[in-house]
Amino acid sequence: MPGDKWCVGKLRLIQQEHITIRGVNGRYWPKADIHQFTYLLTQFDMKKSEYHKTIDKVLAPTLLELGFEEVRLKDCMKPEVLYRRKNLWFGTSWDWRDRYLEVNLGHLHWFKDVMPCVIVLGDYSSYSNKIKIIEESDKNYLEKVANVVANTIHDAITVYTEKYEQIKFKLLENNTEYSAVFKGHLGKEISDAELMNYYDR
Numbered sequence: 001m002p003g004d005k006w007c008v009g010k011l012r013l014i015q016q017e018h019i020t021i022r023g024v025n026g027r028y029w030p031k032a033d034i035h036q037f038t039y040l041l042t043q044f045d046m047k048k049s050e051y052h053k054t055i056d057k058v059l060a061p062t063l064l065e066l067g068f069e070e071v072r073l074k075d076c077m078k079p080e081v082l083y084r085r086k087n088l089w090f091g092t093s094w095d096w097r098d099r100y101l102e103v104n105l106g107h108l109h110w111f112k113d114v115m116p117c118v119i120v121l122g123d124y125s126s127y128s129n130k131i132k133i134i135e136e137s138d139k140n141y142l143e144k145v146a147n148v149v150a151n152t153i154h155d156a157i158t159v160y161t162e163k164y165e166q167i168k169f170k171l172l173e174n175n176t177e178y179s180a181v182f183k184g185h186l187g188k189e190i191s192d193a194e195l196m197n198y199y200d201r
Helices: 031-047 050-058 060-065 141-172 177-185 192-198
Strands: 012-015 019-022 081-085 088-095 100-111 118-123 186-189
Touching (some): 050 060, 088 141, 118 141, 141 177
Antiparallel strands (some): 081 088
């Protein structure tokens, strides 16, 4: 039985010699442990926000199909939902108190704060203008955003491949007070070795 601190994430069924279940951070569960896995998955789902559950339902299948895996980190500030494909990261957070939504695609960087903090550097609207059309006052706003990302992520990855350096330069070189503060707090891209210390297993 795994430790109580380890939480499982989005399911991926992989047909091999026998069925295994793949969860967060590459953990595999043999068929014999399905009952344990199901129990832990239920406990984990109870802790998820409604926005996280919306991402699981609407967007996660597309991300997994494209080779992304959900990553859960501990002991640091991070996006509410975080997916990774090699050095390409997708992160999103919804602050229901301030009604503020973040959707990002790019590389994972350190960001100076009161405790270790990571951010995905790259606003999703830089890859697809369609996300700008949705208004926060729209009915089913969060589900609409998730659907737009699911329908545009293929093209967004193409834009990332071709223009990420330009997108990053534009983001960092805006001549505004906010940009100056942002650059002052932005740290280096996170290495795999550094990230290992924060995996929630």
